[in-house]
């Protein structure tokens with residue numbers, strides 16, 4: 202049985218070049234970057250070259266990149282420090298953020314009593330910018346935290362537009378860019394934004410490594426204490442092989458961006474066409490022109506199919522998702538779709554299908570055949 206992986210918003214396969222790079226670093230460059238001898242200096246040089254290489258893609262300085270263990274850690278750190286150290290009293294966010302943001306904010310609310318305001322979400326999953334502007338007309342020290350590309354529906358936030366609005370109202374702006382880094386151009390010279398975050402395993406790099414972009418002179422303080430790594434902002438011996446792998450993955454993502462984006466975009470359109478032929482009542486959850494590698498669809502199946510659909514597809518070797526990864530396999534409705542769909546539609550089966558350049562039309566044909574047999 203051919204296995205089909207269409208769950209690339211959860212995680213991605215590691216590129217061969219990345220595995221080669223990491224193997225080389227693990228084999229030959231095992232020094233601790235904090236050591237002053239040649240082994241340490243060698244590891245330090247790999248670290249700093251990786252930082253420089255990553256920074257270049259976003260037109261920022263290498264010092265503005267802080268390595269972390271994942272996207273979740275980067276989000277936690279930024280949000281916690283803006284409240285604890287920058288004395289932000291109010292955070293404007295949305296109910297469709299990833300739990301790495303939503304749960305962090307709830308914990309900050311109970312610890313520091315910050316005010317959280319949720320900006321309205323339109324039925325197509327887009328953020329209501331008019332509502333955001335209305336919310337911004339308060340005097341309190343505020344941070345806006347809105348994700349770039351939604352991991353469940355692929356709806357896109359116009360970072361530049363929101364950045365300009367935040368600047369106009371003199372508030373800080375953080376965006377969870379985990380789903381867009383490596384998959385679209387992000388020019389941080391042009392976008393007025395204070396903080397973004399990344400996770401290597403979403404762009405064909407290794408798991409367990411990510412980074413935060415923190416604009417110069419941000420005033421953020423660490424949440425971990427220990428060594429002086431990462432300019433004292435993130436203690437702990439750096440995972441040199443992971444970081445080198447992440448830099449290599451990002452390099453290849455941007456080298457191949459044009460061709461891979463066009464290829465994936467065509468695959469997604471092919472899937473939409475096939476779904477519309479086989480299941481004419483299918484509905485796209487989110488905007489029709491959502492991000493090119495994510496498609497979330499409401500299938501015209503009866504409610505009783507909802508619980509077993511993933512299992513059924515899995516039996517046929519097909520991996521897709523019902524919501525974000527941490528919810529896959531549970532029948533709890535997605536908190537993102539809950540903001541967009543009627544209670545009636547929420548009970549019906551929705552699927553998130555997410556692509557990479559490793560997918561083929563054959564994968565899609567197999568998915569369609571499997572869905573027809575349900």
Ligand code: PLP
Pocket residue numbers: 210211270271272273274299301348351352377379380399400401411525526
């Ligand atoms: N933010 C978004 C939008 C995500 O999709 C994910 C991963 O599912 C995360 C954050 C968490 O990233 P990590 O797995 O690196 O902790």
